[in-house]
Amino acid sequence: MNVRAVLLIICIGLFPCTSYLFAQNTVRLKTLNTNDGLNFRHVNSIVQDQKGFMWFGTSQGIAKYDGNTFKTFNNSRNNPNFIPYEDILDFEYQSTTNKLWYIANHKLFSLNLDTEKLEQIEGLEKALKG
Numbered sequence: 669m670n671v672r673a674v675l676l677i678i679c680i681g682l683f684p685c686t687s688y689l690f691a692q693n694t695v696r697l698k699t700l701n702t703n704d705g706l707n708f709r710h711v712n713s714i715v716q717d718q719k720g721f722m723w724f725g726t727s728q729g730i731a732k733y734d735g736n737t738f739k740t741f742n743n744s745r746n747n748p749n750f751i752p753y754e755d756i757l758d759f760e761y762q763s764t765t766n767k768l769w770y771i772a773n774h775k776l777f778s779l780n781l782d783t784e785k786l787e788q789i790e791g792l793e794k795a796l797k798g
Contacts, residue, residue, distance in 0.1 A: 700733065704738070705731075705737060705738035705740075706724060706726075706731055706733075706738055707724075707726055707728050707729055707731045707738070707740045707742065708726035708727060708728040708729075710726060710727065711724045711725065711726055712725045712726060712727070712756055712757060712758060713725035713756060713757075713758045713759045713770070715759060715760070715761040715768065716761070717761055717763075717766065717768070717781055718763050718766060719781075720735070721733065721734055721781075723759065723761070723768055725756030725757070725758065725759050725770060726754075726756060727754065727755045727756070728742060728754050729741050729742030729743070729751060729754040729756065730742075730751065730756060730768075730770070730779070741779075741784075742754050749784065751772075751777070751779075751786055752788070753772035753773040753775060753777075754772065755772050755773055756770050756771075756772050757770070757771045757772065758770065758771060759771075765780075766780070766781045766782050767779060767780055767781065768781055775788060775789075776788070776789040777789065
C-alpha cells in the first residue's frame with residue numbers, strides 16, 4: 669500500500685471527527701414575557717442570586733424566576749409576597765448577606781432572599797431631598 673492510500677484512509681476516517689473538533693458551543697436564550705408569568709413587560713433591573721434564581725425589577729414589583737415559574741412581589745394586599753412600593757428603579761445583589769437591595773419611590777429596601785422578608789432602610793428619603 670502506498671503512502672497516498674494510507675493518508676487517504678486516515679483522512680476519510682478522521683473526517684467525521686473534525687466537526688466535533690471545530691464545533692462551537694451554542695448559546696441557548698429563552699425569552700421571558702408576561703405570557704410566562706413575568707409581572708410586567710418592561711424590566712428595569714435583573715440580577716441572579718447565588719442559588720441561580722433570577723430577580724427582575726419592574727414598575728409593577730419584583731419577579732423571582734426559578735427557571736420554570738415566576739413568584740411576584742407587589743403591593744397587592746392579598747399577595748403573601750407584599751411589598752409596599754412597586755416601582756423598582758434598580759437593584760443590587762449582595763452575595764455575602766444574600767440580600768437584594770433596591771430603591772422604590774425614593775425609599776431603600778433590603779429583601780433577605782433566604783427568608784424573603786423585607787426591611788425598609790430609614791433615612792434615605794430625607795438624605796435624597798437634602
